[in-house]
Amino acid sequence: MDRSNQIVVGVTGASGGPYALRLLDCLDQAGVDVHLIVSPHGRRLLADECDVRVMDPEHLIGRASTHVRVYAFNDIGALPASGSFRTDGMVICPCSSNTLGAVASGLGDNLITRAAHVTLKESRRLIVVHREMPLNGIDLENLVRLQRAGAVICPASPGFYLRPGTVGELIDFVVGRVLDLLDVPHTLDVRWKGRAGGISEA
Numbered sequence: 001m002d003r004s005n006q007i008v009v010g011v012t013g014a015s016g017g018p019y020a021l022r023l024l025d026c027l028d029q030a031g032v033d034v035h036l037i038v039s040p041h042g043r044r045l046l047a048d049e050c051d052v053r054v055m056d057p058e059h060l061i062g063r064a065s066t067h068v069r070v071y072a073f074n075d076i077g078a079l080p081a082s083g084s085f086r087t088d089g090m091v092i093c094p095c096s097s098n099t100l101g102a103v104a105s106g107l108g109d110n111l112i113t114r115a116a117h118v119t120l121k122e123s124r125r126l127i128v129v130h131r132e133m134p135l136n137g138i139d140l141e142n143l144v145r146l147q148r149a150g151a152v153i154c155p156a157s158p159g160f161y162l163r164p165g166t167v168g169e170l171i172d173f174v175v176g177r178v179l180d181l182l183d184v185p186h187t188l189d190v191r192w193k194g195r196a197g198g199i200s201e202a
């Protein structure tokens with residue numbers, strides 16, 4: 001099926017606001033139409049971690065954009081709530097254990113959980129950037145449940161093999177993997193290119 005160039009992004013109250021902002025920035029740069037839903041706790045985290053208090057493109061990505069459309073958390077009648085609205089998928093980034101549990105339970109009583117439910121039932125890509133540590137058994141079971149229902153579990157877990165030197169590079173590692181999973185082109189440096197030389201036996 002042709003790409004619709006529409007992606008739903010849910011932002012919840014897990015630590016990781018910078019991941020969300022960088023993801024929005026890259027999706028906008030790629031010309032993707034973003035349908036953004038931020039939970040009330042997600043708003044708190046964006047304020048605490050990123051000093052972002054207004055949900056519009058200027059504050060979220062630092063520039064005006066016609067690609068980013070923001071929806072009210074409780075607007076169950078909005079476009080992403082319906083399977084007839086075609087998208088290329090949805091990302092929940094960051095995803096709290098609360099929202100993870102709700103989606104894994106089939107709940108749909110806010111626009112993030114409803115859109116996630118719709119994404120799964122339409123067999124579209126749902127990427128869950130869960131952030132919590134350590135994980136209890138309930139989280140682990142919910143992650144397995146969602147993965148079996150078709151979601152891609154993509155923990156906010158940056159690698160160090162590219163030798164990141166800044167927080168921005170750690171953020172880009174996670175965001176680049178999410179963009180790859182969405183088949184959205186980007187220029188983030190996230191690819192292993194191999195490294196000459198081995199490990200000394202001494």
Ligand SMILES: Cc1cc2nc3c(=O)[nH]c(=O)nc-3n(C[C@H](O)[C@H](O)[C@H](O)COP(=O)(O)O)c2cc1C
Nearest residue numbers: 012013014015039041042095096097098099131132
């Ligand atoms: C500063 C702060 C950091 C938090 N970090 C996390 C986190 O990393 N992961 C998580 O699952 N919940 C975290 N929480 C708790 C969630 O915000 C809380 O469970 C909330 O109910 C999530 O609601 P939501 O899923 O609707 O956004 C944090 C809360 C605060 C205030």
